[in-house]
Amino acid sequence: MAEEFDSPVDIATDDQGLPGVGQLIVAIAVAAYVLLLWNAHALAAWTDGLEPGPLSARAGAIAHALADKTAAAGMDAPRAALHDEWERVKAARWPGQTDPDQR
């Protein structure tokens, strides 16, 4: 006995183009590719946290090589620039505001 309920993913679409599974596979593959190229250092940092062993050493070497290559091509620059800008926003204070670390 199914109960009717409202779900946020009840989105009416005309379902033209790729079927849902195809859409999902392509979208995730492209998103993963974007992140591998533009944010490779995150994967490298993740491999640094793995249990030491031959497999994690191999994975770490590949991830770090990719991170170095993409950094040499300047692909990590947009993320780094945005991060620096965000740090400046974080550091902003109201006029006369006490620095919480100096109280």
Add this chain to the structure above:
Amino acid sequence: MLFPTLDFGLFFLPVLILVWTVGQASNEWRKIILLLASWVFYGAWDWRFVALLIASAAINWLLAAQIQRRLDEGQGVQPWLGLGVAANLMILGFFKYFGFFLEELAPILVAAGFGRDLPVIQVILPVGISFFTFQGMSYLIDIARKKTAPASFLDITLLMSFFPHLVAGPIVRASHLVPQFQAVPRLSRGMVAGGLILIVWGLFKKAVIASELATRLVDPVFFDPSAQTGLDLLAGAYGYAVQIYCDFSAYSDMAVGLAALLGYRFPRNFDQPYRAASLQDFWRRWHISLSSWLRDYLYISLGGNRGGIWYICRNLLLTMLLGGLWHGAKWTFLIWGALHGGVLALERLWREYRPAGFPRLPTPIAVLLIFHIVVVGWIFFRADTLEGAITYLTQLAQLRPGVALASPLMCGLIALGMAFHFTPPGLFAGLARRVAAWPAPVTGLAVGFAVLIIDALRFEGVAAFIYYQF
């Protein structure tokens, strides 16, 4: 394993691939893959509790069969239903309240002259136990009420273990999910678009807004309220209201999104709660799966709207007191529940006895009033101790001058978190429809760059979701 981590991403991708390849060949295999994945996910916290999860599912499956047998034979189901509810409550009670019970009992025994030390037993709280025991109870009650049919052992175990909702809800009922398990899921473009948007949106709310507010404002303010200025305390209280919304609704959004990518629909759990103009309206918008659970299985069992206005008020108060205790065995949760139950009862009394022609509060004023009642409740909810909450409120009333923690970014994040509540209700569905019409590579680019931006803004490391502890 937390949703907004690479660990989880690398766990989820193979599951997704297996479900839509191997799982396409057989629905039973799909469910077995999901069940094994759910146990791996839960076992990442503590493997021992996977056995508890399986045992809990087995108990509910066996009792459901007995209840159905009694129904088929035209006999009363109360003994088996009572046993089932008691079994679920015992599991929950032992892990959640045993330590509190011993702590409270020890001084009473000493005062009564039984000055023996009670045995020290450290009970580790299994993550998400409140959620899966509530699911088990509602499953048995629904069978007794003939609202759902008994499920197979595989389906009931998967219902209680399914990793998107396992540790912090939404509380998905058997009548919602089991029929979906029994059919071969179909993934529409709308579900893909909606699921991806919800995951990215949840990631932003959790990793950027909730984490920043928690680490730079809320945690320091609540750690030592007596050392804070009035403005910082005020910002801390508003900040926690936004933090808990962004944290918990983010988990729900991601859970709904992840389930959608696996082909399953979960119910809505949040609906712009801080735009509520009454507390009753708030509970129709906040943690909807819990509030509807409390209404259907506790409030109605207590008598619901029957028996006159004073019985209704008593039932509201009792329901919210127990709802408070559901969060944990602390006086602060009890007071939070009492505040909500008390105001709900007052609203009901006011509706009953409001003099004819008495002017109604304008909606914006009512929204502000309800929001501030909720914020006072959150101070009790967040404070580690009752004394801490009282100190917070008394210090806030003193309004010590100055500002140290409420930086422009913190105020901006609070304003942003509140602004989400006043966007047009159809905004998400409209955006999802647009994204569903995009070519798949464009959707992938948008998701990839959105995650990249969030990663650049996110706080280093991700704190556990607030509702993991419940």
